[in-house]
Amino acid sequence: NAGVTQTPKFQVLKTGQSMTLQCAQDMNHEYMSWYRQDPGMGLRLIHYSVGAGITDQGEVPNGYNVSRSTTEDFPLRLLSAAPSQTSVYFCASSDRGAYEQYFGPGTRLTVT
Amino acid sequence: RKEVEQDPGPFNVPEGATVAFNCTYSNSASQSFFWYRQDCRKEPKLLMSVYSSGNEDGRFTAQLNRASQYISLLIRDSKLSDSATYLCVVNTYNAGNMLTFGGGTRLMVKP
Numbered sequence: 001n002a003g004v005t006q007t008p009k010f011q012v013l014k015t016g017q018s019m020t021l022q023c024a025q026d027m028n029h030e031y032m033s034w035y036r037q038d039p040g041m042g043l044r045l046i047h048y049s050v051g052a053g054i055t056d057q058g059e060v061p062n063g064y065n066v067s068r069s070t071t072e073d074f075p076l077r078l079l080s081a082a083p084s085q086t087s088v089y090f091c092a093s094s095d096r097g098a099y100e101q102y103f104g105p106g107t108r109l110t111v112t
Numbered sequence: 113r114k115e116v117e118q119d120p121g122p123f124n125v126p127e128g129a130t131v132a133f134n135c136t137y138s139n140s141a142s143q144s145f146f147w148y149r150q151d152c153r154k155e156p157k158l159l160m161s162v163y164s165s166g167n168e169d170g171r172f173t174a175q176l177n178r179a180s181q182y183i184s185l186l187i188r189d190s191k192l193s194d195s196a197t198y199l200c201v202v203n204t205y206n207a208g209n210m211l212t213f214g215g216g217t218r219l220m221v222k223p
Binding site: 031033035040041042043044045048058090099100101103104105106 | 116120144146154155156157158161199210211212213214215216
């Protein structure tokens with residue numbers, strides 16, 4: 001049981017490039033979410049999904065897209081990377097929204 | 113005003129000390145409360161849920177004061193391994209009942 005996995009662990013992008021952060025979970029959780037963590041800001045919700053085919057915006061969705069075609073996968077797409085998107089990105093899943101969330105190990109992204 | 117506010121610390125305490133963290137939240141409709149622990153450069157993990165009547169898990173005690181909208185975490189007999197950042201978390205009804213995280217309080221336990 002791998003839990004929540006994220007790839008890549010580290011990534012450096014140039015401004016304007018696009019990329020997809022991968023997230024997968026093997027716990028059959030309905031809820032999945034993406035957060036970014038910046039120093040002094042805590043974790044901020046980017047997008048979330050309450051089930052396959054259903055996604056919605058969180059607190060800081062601009063510049064990011066998501067889709068949820070399967071229960072297991074919830075990729076996060078950066079459309080045109082900007083230095084302000086330099087952050088640590090965490091994917092999480094839970095059985096229900098306001099209950100224990102299981103986090104992946106994170107992706108450290110630097111945009112130059 | 114942030115939805116969930118915490119003193120960022122750091123709290124520097126000797127081994128064996130008792131230390132307490134507080135957290136305030138702004139949404140009076142919040143129903144679910146948690147403390148998460150995050151080690152340096154790692155992902156957050158659930159430490160404990162916080163119940164209205166207060167709850168204890170070994171050396172850790174969590175309290176909720178709904179009237180004042182604050183949550184506390186008490187750690188007794190601190191260990192070196194308790195050194196981490198402690199995140200106060202509440203649910204957010206306006207975002208699919210997802211969770212809102214405080215900025216975290218850093219604890220450093222010294223020998």
